Every structure is written in structure tokens, then in C-alpha cells.
Amino acid sequence: MSIDRATRTQESTSESSETAPLLEVSDLRVRFSRRGRHVHAVNGLSYRLRPGRMLAIVGESGSGKSVSVRSLMGLLPPTAQVSGSARFDGVELVGMPDKQLRRYRGADIAMVFQDPARSLNPTMRVGNQITEAIRAHSDVDRARARERAVELLRLVRLAAPEQRFHEYPHQLSGGMRQRVMIAIALGAEPRLLIADEATTSLDVTTQAQIMELLLDLQERLNMAVILISHDLGLAASYAQDVIVMYAGRAVERAATADLFEHVRMPYTRALLGAIPVLERQAHTLLPVIPGQPPDLGALPQGCPFRPRCSEATERCSEEPPFAEHEPGHWWACWHPATDQEEASA
Numbered sequence: 001m002s003i004d005r006a007t008r009t010q011e012s013t014s015e016s017s018e019t020a021p022l023l024e025v026s027d028l029r030v031r032f033s034r035r036g037r038h039v040h041a042v043n044g045l046s047y048r049l050r051p052g053r054m055l056a057i058v059g060e061s062g063s064g065k066s067v068s069v070r071s072l073m074g075l076l077p078p079t080a081q082v083s084g085s086a087r088f089d090g091v092e093l094v095g096m097p098d099k100q101l102r103r104y105r106g107a108d109i110a111m112v113f114q115d116p117a118r119s120l121n122p123t124m125r126v127g128n129q130i131t132e133a134i135r136a137h138s139d140v141d142r143a144r145a146r147e148r149a150v151e152l153l154r155l156v157r158l159a160a161p162e163q164r165f166h167e168y169p170h171q172l173s174g175g176m177r178q179r180v181m182i183a184i185a186l187g188a189e190p191r192l193l194i195a196d197e198a199t200t201s202l203d204v205t206t207q208a209q210i211m212e213l214l215l216d217l218q219e220r221l222n223m224a225v226i227l228i229s230h231d232l233g234l235a236a237s238y239a240q241d242v243i244v245m246y247a248g249r250a251v252e253r254a255a256t257a258d259l260f261e262h263v264r265m266p267y268t269r270a271l272l273g274a275i276p277v278l279e280r281q282a283h284t285l286l287p288v289i290p291g292q293p294p295d296l297g298a299l300p301q302g303c304p305f306r307p308r309c310s311e312a313t314e315r316c317s318e319e320p321p322f323a324e325h326e327p328g329h330w331w332a333c334w335h336p337a338t339d340q341e342e343a344s345a
């Protein structure tokens with residue numbers, strides 16, 4: 001797997017660890033309750049994110065990735081009960097009234113989703129959609145907002161931005177629409193951009209271009225980025241830190257190069273091991289691991305990965321704590337892999 005970039009960026013870890021975190025999530029929990037049934041979608045998630053860094057949250061479908069970030073933005077249905085803490089620039093988001101939260105949503109914190117075709121207004125020229133986003137968050141006149149919209153289209157590397165400004169979403173390709181969505185998100189000059197499977201529906205070449213763009217913007221604007229993805233290859237190539245989620249909880253977390261070079265958790269190892277070596281060069285979707293993730297409404301006792309884990313023993317009926325076992329490297333497992341095992345795998 002290509003981790004050159006991760007290795008390079010990891011070198012700056014100690015330097016950036018001096019910077020105060022922009023986002024500090026502690027023991028975040030989300031529970032959906034309906035007719036007496038409780039679904040624990042997020043179970044005690046904690047992480048810190050500094051400006052100018054990209055954190056990837058990866059895991060199989062249903063592991064709680066999207067719910068965890070949507071809960072920060074107040075984008076969950078009323079059946080969701082959110083607890084714990086998420087401090088953005090020192091301000092607590094959990095429990096903040098929606099009216100107040102709206103000031104952050106789309107402004108300081110912006111989100112880009114998987115499906116730009118659905119997120120864009122089909123009846124409105126793309127330039128006007130960006131102009132509106134700019135004016136919604138800053139006090140500029142229409143002419144200045146239009147200039148800024150063209151600048152943003154140029155920033156997201158859309159060819160012929162003046163011409164594209166006047167086009168409708170259906171006149172653009174999927175990759176171009178995703179660039180427009182990013183331009184809209186950037187219109188408010190967010191300090192945190194959350195990309196939720198934002199490149200999943202794109203072909204591999206366009207996906208790489210969009211990711212390069214995000215990386216460039218992150219560095220130039222000192223923006224923090226959370227990348228939600230099924231795609232381990234994508235995480236390895238672009239993010240500086242990775243959290244692997246399983247059954248609503250973080251099961252392994254480390255700087256990217258550390259995680260991929262010293263995999264500890266059997267679940268992460270299974271995810272990596274199931275990717276054929278040749279395909280690791282390309283960005284591949286998460287492979288299928290035998291068995292199913294557990295029902296979040298009826299979690300097994302102990303480690304939630306136990307029923308699918310080749311290393312499981314009696315001890316795993318007790319839940320392993322998620323702890324920092326090596327500097328900067330966290331995992332939740334009684335039987336972590338060693339470097340020797342990794343080398344012979």
C-alpha cells in the first residue's frame with residue numbers, strides 16, 4: 001500500500017502536536033431509541049483533531065462513522081440521544097440548541113456528501129448556488145460574492161470557471177459536481193471540512209484528483225478535514241491519522257504510517273489482509289470479512305469482533321479497553337498482533 005505521503009506527513013506530527021486541537025471529541029455516544037429498542041450507534045468515541053490535519057474514520061458499513069460526525073452538526077433525527085462531549089475551538093457542541101448550532105453548520109464546519117447530484121439544486125445555476133452560500137455566511141454584496149464564487153471555482157480547479165458559473169448541475173460531470181459541492185462548502189471558509197464518502201461514487205482517477213484537491217486546500221487554508229470512508233487505501237494515502245471503527249466504537253487509532261506498518265487489532269489486520277496486494281496500489285473498497293458486523297441493538301458480551309475473530313479466546317468475553325498501548329497508538333484487543341507476526345503474515 002502506498003503510504004509515502006502518510007510517512008511524510010507523520011514526520012510533522014510532533015511539531016503539530018504543539019497546536020491546540022480544533023475539535024476534541026470525548027466519550028461521544030449516540031443511541032437511537034424506538035419502541036423500547038435501543039441501537040447504540042456510537043459507543044464512547046474519543047479523538048482530537050488539529051488545524052491543517054486530515055483524520056480518516058474507516059470501517060465497514062454500519063460501524064457508526066456517519067452518525068458520529070452528523071451528531072456533531074445536529075444532523076440526526078430526534079430519536080437520537082447524543083451524550084459525551086465534542087468541543088469545537090473550545091465550545092461544546094453536544095447539547096447546543098439547534099438555533100445556535102446552525103451558526104456553526106455550513107460555516108465553521110462544512111460537510112460534503114457522497115451524492116453531489118442530490119445535494120445540488122438542479123434548477124439553479126451552479127454559480128448562483130455558490131454565491132448564495134457565500135452570502136449566507138458573510139456580509140458581502142452580490143458583485144463581490146460572484147467574484148469570490150468564480151475564485152472558488154478556480155480554487156477547486158474547475159476548468160473554464162467563468163463559463164461553468166452559468167451552467168446547471170446536469171451540464172457537469174460527477175467529478176465537476178463534486179468540485180462545485182466543495183466550492184460551496186468552502187464558500188463559508190470553514191475551519192473543519194467533513195467529507196463523508198465524498199469521492200465514493202467517482203471513478204478512481206477523478207477520486208484521486210478530488211483527494212489531491214482536498215489535501216491541497218487543507219494545507220493552504222490550514223483547514224482540518226475528517227474523511228469518512230470505506231476505503232482503507234484512500235485513508236492510507238491521504239490522511240495523517242486513522243481511526244478504525246467497529247460496532248460503533250474505535251478499535252484502533254494511530255498516525256497513518258504507524259497504523260499500517262504496525263497493525264495491532266485483528267479487525268484492522270483482517271481488513272488489510274483481505275485486500276490482494278496488487279489492488280492495494282489502487283484505492284479499494286473495504287473487503288468482505290467473513291461473518292456479519294453485530295446487531296447494534298443486541299451487542300454480544302465482551303469484544304464486539306469476537307464472533308468473527310480468528311484470535312478470540314475466553315478472555316474476549318470481557319470487553320478489552322481502548323487504550324494507548326504504544327505512544328500515539330491506541331487499540332482495544334486482548335490479543336494484539338506483534339511486529340514479528342506482521343512480518344510473517
Ligand SMILES: Nc1ncnc2c1ncn2[C@@H]1O[C@H](COP(=O)(O)OP(=O)(O)OP(=O)(O)O)[C@@H](O)[C@H]1O
Pocket residue numbers: 032039041059060061062063064065066067068077079296
Ligand atoms: N435514524 C436512525 N435510526 C435508527 N438507527 C440508525 C439511524 N441512523 C443510523 N442508525 C444506526 O446507526 C448505525 C451506524 O450508522 P452509520 O450510518 O453511522 O454507519 P456508517 O459506518 O457510516 O455506515 P455507511 O457507510 O453504511 O453509512 C447503523 O447501523 C444503524 O443501525
